Structure formats: C-alpha cells, structure tokens
Amino acid sequence: MEEPFEIILPDGTVYKPRKESVVQGYDSDGKPKKMKFSVKTECERCGECCRRDTPVILKEDIELFKKGIITEKEIYTIREGEKIRSFIDGDTYYSSMELIKLRPIFGSSTCIFYDPHEGCSIYEMRPTVCREFECWSQNIAITGLESRRLTRDDLFGSIDIIREAINKHEEKCSLNKFNDIVEEFVSGKEENFEKIVEMILYDTAIRNWAKEKLEIQDDVLPLLFGRSLMEIATLYRVLIEKEGENFIIKVMEEAEE
Template structure:
C-alpha cells in the first residue's frame, strides 16, 4: 500500500467545506422561492447595496455593486456560511442550497463564472409588494446611497472638506438612527435590518478607510487602513 497522498486532480465535490468557509453565496432570481417559502429566513441574509464596495470573486478585487447583492450571513465574526455545520462539515440545507452553491465546482469554475453576475435577486424582487416597508427602504436608499457617501468621502480631500465631513456624519447618523426607530416603532426583528437596509455605514465605512465612533449619539470618524468591508 502506497503511503503517498493522492495527487490526482479533484473531479467531484468531496464536501470538504472549504468553499462554504470562504463565505455564503449571493442570491439569484432562481433562489427567490427559498426566501418566499421560508427555507432561508430574511434574518439570515444581508444586502450589499447598489454602489457599495464588494469583493468580486471572479474579478478578485473590490468593486462597487451594480445592483443589490443578497447574501447569506457568516457565523459569528467569520465569513463561514451560516448554514455550514462546522463540526460535521455539512450544509444544513444541502437539498435546498442556492444556485451558486450548486454551480460551484472548485475544480472547474466555468459554470459559476457564467452565472455569477447575472439575474441577481434584489430586495425589490422580494419586498416591493409590502407597502409601507418598501417605501421606508426606498427612502433610506435615497437618503443614504453609496453614491452620496462616495461623493462625500472623495470631497474630504478637497477644499470643501468641512461641508463634506458634516454631510458624511449626517448620513451616518441617519442610517444608524432610522434602524433603531424601525426596530423600536416598527417592531422589526433587529436581525433583519442588515437585509432590509443593507449593512450599516458604521460597519462598511472601513472599506472606505474610516472607523466610526459613536459617543452618546455624536458620531466621529477616525481614518484607518481600508479593509474588506
């Protein structure tokens, strides 16, 4: 019996869990029923909003999202997909896993590359029929867009930097406070806000080179080295 490890290339999924540890999938229209039927709950999802910097697995660098990208949350402070049973190295929803999980073959990425940026599921696809809530989401999107955030961040280097800083702090405060209000007055599950309104600016600003400090409702920016948001 040979003691050498096999060096044959992988040709089928051996369910090693490596891809699931690198992050959950992005959702496509084909996955809509998984959310609608409650196989995957909204509280287990988060949204990367249009214009937000996100890591593109095909282009392998950070680029602004062109539409909503709805993804499965990670576990605790890691990127490991929420649905990976780490002890058993098994997907807890394997028979209902989303399209990207079915398309991903680590030994041949052609299929995932073909579908990766197509037919992305958006919040509009899932929520536009819910009056009131959808209006709130649209209003938040208008007031707290990533295009606006980027304009302020860029202007911090120019002659209008004081006005840009004030503008930036204002939308950070609005983004934070409206989430609290939606939970308190709208009785929303706090775990759903990252899906409904995207991740808060207080978290994503690090991708733009800032950390946000909040002391009793007063927000302050501290420059840091930009990291994956």
C-alpha cells in the same frame, strides 16, 4: 463538460485524465514510470468555497424561503455601490448592482450554514449558486446574474410601507454618494464631515423607526437597509464613534504589509 486540463506525453500523445487515473510518465533520466493522480469532477463537500464567501441568492431560490430552509434573518443586502471583495481573485471592487446573500458567521467570511465538522447543513437544499459553482473547472461565473438575482423588491415590493422606506433610504443614503464624500474626506476635504454625519444620522434613524414602528428585529435590518454606514465607513479606514450627541471621525493609518 470541458476537461480541467490535459497532459502531453513525451511521445506527443495527448492524454485527458478522468477521475482517478494511472498514466505512463517519464522521470528526469527519461525512464518510464507510472504516475497516479485524481481529478476533481464534482463537489466533494470539502467546504473550501463555504469558508471563502457566501452565495448570492437568486429568484430560483424563493422556494427555500417558502419551505423555511432560509429565513430573512439569514440573508443580508449588498447595496449598489458597496465596496466588497471578490472571493475569486481577492480584488476589491464596487458592486454594480444590489445583491442579496447568505450571511457569514460573525467575524468571518464563512457561510452561516457551514459547520466545520458536518459541512453544509443544508446541502441537499442549498442555494442555486452553490449547486452551479464548479470549483474544479473554469465555470466560476454566475450566468445571467443581473436578471436572476433576488432583490428586496422581490421580497417586499408588495408591502408599501417597507418598499417606501427602502426607497427613501436609498435616496438619502446612496452608497455611490457616500463613497465619494468619504473618499474626499480621507483625502483632506474636512468640510465633508457634516455631510457624513447627516447621512449617518438618517441611516440610524430609519433603522430605529423600522424597529419601533414596524417591529422589525435587529437581525432583519441588514436585509432591509444593508450594512450600516458606520460599518461601511471602516472599509475606507474611517472610524466613526458617537459620544453623547457628538460624532468623532478618525482616519486610520493603513496597515503595513
């Protein structure tokens, strides 16, 4: 494994530290002094990554479902085109592919399996991404994500009625299309109001249908259909409220930094 860093001493010696070490250094007057430091080389269960984001679930993790470690209630779908924030650099971008992730604790970015006192409650059986992630090195990317990622088709592809519902929802409520319509509306294209409402009505209707006809529980709907369009709209500073049979769409002002 590549060392995180190296120290070049004043005499030109290159020192590559391993774990806890003591090296000869020099103070500002050029006098020798010893410096003790430690280098992280493995997971110390500090919980930093658990609090920053939740992991993507891969095909290799299917065994966790079979063993009941993870259930359908504890995962949700990031749909293609969804606006998300990278926990690595904090930048916002649109997801180029469908991803299934562990759910965060409501109102935070912290993983649902993380306890502030006990740490990860499924540490010994944690998802592959958690095992592969090395916060102490530059190995922070998930290799082969597109082919390794778990998808809704992997979970529900053999159940015709659910697969068809998911496909129909993607057709009617495509996030790539929704993104364009909402951004144009925010920019002043008021005629997009009806298009937004039409998509929200379908998004709401298919969720209600799944609950009533298929007896799907509320906490499984984010896995089947992703986050609701009303929730996603807030990422564009658009607040959508329903009063009786009418919708009210408000564009919120940008928060001052």
